[in-house]
Amino acid sequence: MDYERKKNLREPEQTNEAADSEVSTHEQGSIEVFKARDKETKRYVALKKVLMENEKEGFPITALREIKILQLLKYENVVNLLEICRTKATPYNRFKSTFYLVFEFCEHDLAGLLSNVNVKFSLGEIKKVMQQLLNGLFFIHYNKILHRDMKAANILITKSGCLKLADFGLARAFSANKGQATRYTNRVVTLWYRPPELLLGERNYGPPIDLWGAGCIMAEMWTRSPIMQGSTEQHQLNLISQLCGSITPEVWPGVQNLELFNKLDLPKGQKRKVKERLKPYVRCQYALDLLDKLLTLNPNQRLDADAALNHDFFWMDPPPADLEKMLSHHTTSMFEFLAPPRRRGMQPHPQQQRPPVQQQNPDQHYDRVF
Amino acid sequence: MSRHTQKDLPSTMTTCETARSSQEERQIHFQTIRYIFIAGEKLSMTALTTATAAHLYHRVFRECKCSDFDPYLIAATCIYIGSKVEEDHKKLRDVINVCYRTLHSDKPPLDIGSTYWSLRESVVQCELFVMRLLCFKVVLTHPHKYLLHYLMSLNNWLHPDTVTEVPYAKTAWAILKDSYHGNICLHYPANWIAVAVLYMALRCHDISVPYNEEAEYCWWEAFVEDLKLADIHKIINEIIDVYELENTI
Numbered sequence: 001m002d003y004e005r006k007k008n009l010r011e012p013e014q015t016n017e018a019a020d021s022e023v024s025t026h027e028q029g030s031i032e033v034f035k036a037r038d039k040e041t042k043r044y045v046a047l048k049k050v051l052m053e054n055e056k057e058g059f060p061i062t063a064l065r066e067i068k069i070l071q072l073l074k075y076e077n078v079v080n081l082l083e084i085c086r087t088k089a090t091p092y093n094r095f096k097s098t099f100y101l102v103f104e105f106c107e108h109d110l111a112g113l114l115s116n117v118n119v120k121f122s123l124g125e126i127k128k129v130m131q132q133l134l135n136g137l138f139f140i141h142y143n144k145i146l147h148r149d150m151k152a153a154n155i156l157i158t159k160s161g162c163l164k165l166a167d168f169g170l171a172r173a174f175s176a177n178k179g180q181a182t183r184y185t186n187r188v189v190t191l192w193y194r195p196p197e198l199l200l201g202e203r204n205y206g207p208p209i210d211l212w213g214a215g216c217i218m219a220e221m222w223t224r225s226p227i228m229q230g231s232t233e234q235h236q237l238n239l240i241s242q243l244c245g246s247i248t249p250e251v252w253p254g255v256q257n258l259e260l261f262n263k264l265d266l267p268k269g270q271k272r273k274v275k276e277r278l279k280p281y282v283r284c285q286y287a288l289d290l291l292d293k294l295l296t297l298n299p300n301q302r303l304d305a306d307a308a309l310n311h312d313f314f315w316m317d318p319p320p321a322d323l324e325k326m327l328s329h330h331t332t333s334m335f336e337f338l339a340p341p342r343r344r345g346m347q348p349h350p351q352q353q354r355p356p357v358q359q360q361n362p363d364q365h366y367d368r369v370f
Numbered sequence: 371m372s373r374h375t376q377k378d379l380p381s382t383m384t385t386c387e388t389a390r391s392s393q394e395e396r397q398i399h400f401q402t403i404r405y406i407f408i409a410g411e412k413l414s415m416t417a418l419t420t421a422t423a424a425h426l427y428h429r430v431f432r433e434c435k436c437s438d439f440d441p442y443l444i445a446a447t448c449i450y451i452g453s454k455v456e457e458d459h460k461k462l463r464d465v466i467n468v469c470y471r472t473l474h475s476d477k478p479p480l481d482i483g484s485t486y487w488s489l490r491e492s493v494v495q496c497e498l499f500v501m502r503l504l505c506f507k508v509v510l511t512h513p514h515k516y517l518l519h520y521l522m523s524l525n526n527w528l529h530p531d532t533v534t535e536v537p538y539a540k541t542a543w544a545i546l547k548d549s550y551h552g553n554i555c556l557h558y559p560a561n562w563i564a565v566a567v568l569y570m571a572l573r574c575h576d577i578s579v580p581y582n583e584e585a586e587y588c589w590w591e592a593f594v595e596d597l598k599l600a601d602i603h604k605i606i607n608e609i610i611d612v613y614e615l616e617n618t619i
Binding site (some may be wrong): 056057059063064067068071072083084086097099173257 | 377450454455457459461462494495497498500505506507509511
């Protein structure tokens with residue numbers, strides 16, 4: 001199938017500092033995603049370039065993992081990998097072709113939607129977003145896959161309101177074998193969405209790491225900007241302690257055994273104020289309760305996707321409401337990189353995290369992508 | 371940009387997948403698979419990784435003519451891809467050195483020089499070729515996990531003396547490994563192969579499953595519902611063919 005390239009969908013961006021130390025560490029490049037159109041069917045797709053530069057070990061293992069995982073995960077709330085294509089090898093590229101993962105095209109990402117003040121979510125619509133997000137997480141965890149990069153920019157939403165988990169570039173399979181400790185890298189997840197266990201050096205982690213991110217994203221549905229914008233690991237832990245209370249063996253038995261527990265300076269005597277601090281934004285008491293249970297310090301007590309889906313929040317009035325009608329008012333694609341910065345105040349830019357987003361178009365209705 | 375369907379790849383395909391390869395080709399593949407197993411052993415790859423490498427190798431030659439490619443290059447590439455797919459990582463350098471040594475046991479080890487670099491480049495290029503040829507579908511289901519499960523179930527059913535004294539499990543694993551010298555893995559589901567291998571191992575040791583005669587279902591039907599004895603025999607015959615092939619080499 002032939003594709004004509006239309007537009008950059010994502011500015012070349014620094015990925016997470018995350019590098020899988022279990023294998024080689026080549027993925028610290030930039031992600032390039034393009035919008036393209038199938039010349040035959042005229043269908044729009046997103047092309048994600050497979051980075052091959054400096055690849056001494058052949059086809060990158062991270063790309064192979066992503067492909068393996070996406071071939072396994074066929075589900076309505078997970079981004080759909082259509083195929084893999086490549087450019088022709090010609091003398092111009094020294095007979096090295098470039099490979100692209102071809103995805104179905106989604107019009108928006110959640111970070112882009114949240115940064116647009118004209119996009120307003122009703123409580124029912126927020127429920128629909130969270131329900132789909134948790135459905136997606138339930139499905140991938142059921143299939144023994146960890147996403148490891150939950151953040152609003154990686155949550156895609158089609159114009160008909162279907163949510164898709166995207167960017168499995170850091171995802172990996174996990175084994176539920178409780179007997180032996182695993183040694184996964186803890187250099188994963190964008191800092192602002194990184195759960196306390198990873199910040200404290202845990203290497204034997206599991207699905208709860210993605211649920212912490214789900215909690216952060218849920219809060220963001222109301223606050224409209226990431227709730228904990230740390231600039232360093234230490235700063236992030238301070239912010240977490242200020243919101244969720246001090247990290248102590250009393251609330252989290254076993255935390256003292258984590259590698260960095262004694263090496264980092266953990267704020268003491270902080271009270272847990274999740275509900276209290278989010279109350280000004282979130283008026284629904286069920287929402288506050290679910291947030292409180294997702295943003296639980298102890299990963300063993302944090303709700304899993306199944307329990308979260310059974311929470312009263314989704315079953316009390318108003319019921320989850322389709323997003324299609326609301327989104328139909330917005331005919332422009334909204335992606336994070338196109339949006340003005342969402343950060344509150346002047347915090348130092350986290351190293352290697354969000355791209356420096358330039359204020360391109362104050363008018364959000366300006367047609368940028370087509 | 372073009373899609374990876376098999377049609378845009380070199381015109382080397384044999385369209386008919388069931389086309390039986392000639393005796394000569396089967397001998398070549400037998401020897402290449404043996405080389406994969408030896409190299410795999412030296413690289414301390416797991417049984418699964420080696421099985422993946424062998425299975426991928428057979429899939430490549432289901433699509434390609436044997437005469438168009440160097441089987442040993444394809445084999446080395448499949449070893450390398452297998453190590454990535456199964457997360458049993460081996461450095462490309464090690465794969466090349468070990469494969470070279472396995473193939474040329476009479477020559478001194480490979481120096482870092484033009485030969486080494488061109489071998490490396492060949493494997494890297496061949497990797498992309500194989501990936502495209504297989505449409506990036508490189509995740510395989512092996513009979514191993516089924517066999518393990520069946521053996522565990524059977525251990526509880528057989529007489530304890532049989533379990534401790536007769537090495538039928540070892541035999542089953544050996545037969546399974548040997549079966550990769552032919553392309554049986556391409557033609558039957560993994561769970562069928564596991565049953566056939568187990569059936570064959572039990573027959574080799576003259577073990578009968580208790581109460582099988584009186585039971586309404588045969589023991590393997592408890593594992594795979596729709597599997598007929600005729601199919602088991604068919605698979606076993608193919609395995610025996612592989613052993614007979616060995617005698618001709």
